[in-house]
Amino acid sequence: QVQLVESGGGLVQHGGSLRLSCAASGLTFSRDVMGWFRQVPGKERDFVAAISGRGSSTRYVDSVKGRFTISRDNAKNTVDLQMNSLKPEDTALYYCAADRTSFGVGAIPLVYDYWGQGTQVTVSS
DSSP: EHHHHHHEEEEETTOEEEEEEEEEEEGGGSEEEEEEEETTTTTEEEEEEOTTTTOEEEEOOOGGGTTTTEEEETTTTEEEEEEEEEGGGGGGGEEEESSSSOOOOOOGGOOOEEEEEOOOEEEEO
């Protein structure tokens, strides 16, 4: 049974930092592309960042480049999202996702097979 559990969300001031973590179980983790997405009420789920199975390839949405860093530890089956210089527009429910079938680091939610429950990030102005 596949399980993805996010942690690390919270309330932070504009310009602050948070580190999200996703613990995975039930996956052949090192083979899976892992992604982070975010969603605000009434809007679609948006891509944030993704990382290839071995961590050699990453991809970011333009709005977070230079501020967010995705990383993974295949020995611990975890994928992290370090978020610096946070802005109020980063406020959202952040989801971890696993793509078991693609070869590239995809940005489309439909290619991801498993999802966590999400962790809330709120950035105050």
